[in-house]
Amino acid sequence: MNKPENQSSATPPPLSPPLKDDAPLLSIFEHLLKHPFSLVDNIRNNEKPGGLILKLSLVIVASLLLFGITLGSFSFHEQLWAAPVKTLFGVLFSAVICLPSLYIFTALTGTSLKLIEIVQGLASALALTGALLLGFAPVLWVFSQSSESQPFFGFLVIATWLISVLFGTGFLMKMLKGSGTENSGPVKIWVGIFLLVTLQMSTTLRPFFTTEKRFFLQHWGEEMSPNREEYREVEEGR
Amino acid sequence: MRDELTGLLRGAPHELRKWLENPTAARVRLTALIIIVGFGSYGLTVGLWRAPEMGAYVAFKMPALIFITLASNGLLNGILGLLLGSGLGFKQSLLAQLMSFAVAAMILGALAPVTFFMALNASSADSAGATAAHANFLVTHTALIAFAGVMANVHLARMLIATTPNTRIAGMTMAAWIGGNAFMGAQFSWILRPFFGTPTIEVAFLRDHPMQGTFYETVWSSLRSSTGDYALFVLFIAGFILLLLHSPLITLLRKSTTSKP
Numbered sequence: 001m002n003k004p005e006n007q008s009s010a011t012p013p014p015l016s017p018p019l020k021d022d023a024p025l026l027s028i029f030e031h032l033l034k035h036p037f038s039l040v041d042n043i044r045n046n047e048k049p050g051g052l053i054l055k056l057s058l059v060i061v062a063s064l065l066l067f068g069i070t071l072g073s074f075s076f077h078e079q080l081w082a083a084p085v086k087t088l089f090g091v092l093f094s095a096v097i098c099l100p101s102l103y104i105f106t107a108l109t110g111t112s113l114k115l116i117e118i119v120q121g122l123a124s125a126l127a128l129t130g131a132l133l134l135g136f137a138p139v140l141w142v143f144s145q146s147s148e149s150q151p152f153f154g155f156l157v158i159a160t161w162l163i164s165v166l167f168g169t170g171f172l173m174k175m176l177k178g179s180g181t182e183n184s185g186p187v188k189i190w191v192g193i194f195l196l197v198t199l200q201m202s203t204t205l206r207p208f209f210t211t212e213k214r215f216f217l218q219h220w221g222e223e224m225s226p227n228r229e230e231y232r233e234v235e236e237g238r
Numbered sequence: 239m240r241d242e243l244t245g246l247l248r249g250a251p252h253e254l255r256k257w258l259e260n261p262t263a264a265r266v267r268l269t270a271l272i273i274i275v276g277f278g279s280y281g282l283t284v285g286l287w288r289a290p291e292m293g294a295y296v297a298f299k300m301p302a303l304i305f306i307t308l309a310s311n312g313l314l315n316g317i318l319g320l321l322l323g324s325g326l327g328f329k330q331s332l333l334a335q336l337m338s339f340a341v342a343a344m345i346l347g348a349l350a351p352v353t354f355f356m357a358l359n360a361s362s363a364d365s366a367g368a369t370a371a372h373a374n375f376l377v378t379h380t381a382l383i384a385f386a387g388v389m390a391n392v393h394l395a396r397m398l399i400a401t402t403p404n405t406r407i408a409g410m411t412m413a414a415w416i417g418g419n420a421f422m423g424a425q426f427s428w429i430l431r432p433f434f435g436t437p438t439i440e441v442a443f444l445r446d447h448p449m450q451g452t453f454y455e456t457v458w459s460s461l462r463s464s465t466g467d468y469a470l471f472v473l474f475i476a477g478f479i480l481l482l483l484h485s486p487l488i489t490l491l492r493k494s495t496t497s498k499p
Contacts, residue, residue, distance in 0.1 A: 033320045034327070128321075135314030139422055142310065146425065147452045167321050 040178035063130030129168030251400035276343025288435030342390035
């Protein structure tokens with residue numbers, strides 16, 4: 001638990017127990033949190049990548065559905081089932097459309113990671129993001145029941161999403177480091193792109209019915225504005 | 239047990255490390271018991287001035303506030319602790335926070351006889367001087383709770399400095415935990431209000447519609463009414479000052495922790 005002060009970046013990552021190819025879901029989850037480098041090692045040498053992706057997908061689906069239910073509990077009614085479905089669909093679709101750019105941006109770092117390894121890394125990053133969102137769920141639930149202010153709740157959801165994605169995608173940086181490259185700049189840019197895509201997705205899939213296309217900055221800016229009602233009246237008047 | 243508690247209060251790095259390296263169920267139980275007794279007895283004296291039943295309510299609500307806050311943030315704090323590289327597992331992070339709250343509980347519990355005496359000597363809640371007495375009560379209890387909170391966080395910082403790989407990780411873990419607990423604690427204290435018992439409002443366990451509204455919306459609307467268009471600027475400055483204070487505090491604590499044998 002205790003290590004010398006001012007550990008340099010050149011210090012190799014700490015030794016951690018190896019993860020077997022057929023490890024149960026709980027063990028994978030534990031490695032994701034406690035021993036990420038061991039999971040990276042497993043991804044690089046795994047002979048059955050499908051098994052790992054399937055198990056991580058279970059974590060992603062369960063956590064995003066539960067997080068979505070928490071979001072839906074703000075307005076109840078049809079949002080109780082619509083919000084989880086939209087959250088799950090939105091995040092998975094964002095991941096799929098961002099996968100090609102992740103592959104290219106990862107290659108730009110000079111790493112030797114293969115596509116299947118990057119897919120596993122992305123699944124791990126999303127599972128980690130999901131786990132964090134699950135951790136935030138009780139916090140959001142309390143505010144979904146106490147507040148009627150959509151700007152306030154929207155702000156909390158966005159903040160939660162940003163924190164979770166930044167920590168979750170941290171796994172990709174660890175994967176790069178584990179593959180022997182120190183250059184993570186291009187992947188950091190990709191994280192920014194992924195965040196923009198998910199924010200736009202939240203606007204595209206927003207719960208209120210509208211056929212109007214809109215840029216996410218305009219949407220969230222208006223939702224969080226004190227003059228939100230005025231914007232809404234203008235929108236309804238169109 | 240007394241030696242363990244003395245060690246916890248003293249906050250010597252080797253003693254704090256001993257606790258966290260062996261997070262037994264007995265230690266979790268002990269810290270939980272201290273929180274119930276310490277916050278409970280202090281809470282009794284907080285509500286007692288308004289009415290005896292208010293005292294009983296607050297004696298229950300104060301420890302409940304701590305446990306509800308820790309329960310709602312438990313998973314998140316555990317994950318953040320691991321992701322920030324503290325090396326502390328879920329059980330260890332829970333015990334670390336319980337230990338910190340136990341320090342506050344011991345301080346407040348030790349002050350309970352003083353505040354009890356204060357409640358007995360203040361003008362009663364139905365007298366002409368009730369408003370002034372209530373205001374004095376508010377200021378005194380806020381100062382005492384703030385003092386206990388600062389001491390508890392100093393212990394938490396020492397604990398993290400002694401057990402995590404470096405001070406940067408200790409600082410980030412502490413900021414994440416305190417930030418989360420303060421954010422949720424403020425909202426839960428809003429839900430569980432009243433604590434001090436305003437003389438003009440009837441004694442009750444909870445206010446009508448306790449889940450209606452949030453602490454932050456109330457603070458924001460107060461801030462807007464007092465500062466007008468500068469509310470966001472004032473909030474930004476307050477956040478910036480907190481951020482500036484955080485780093486030197488950790489450095490100071492690191493020096494004091496490493497200089498001790």
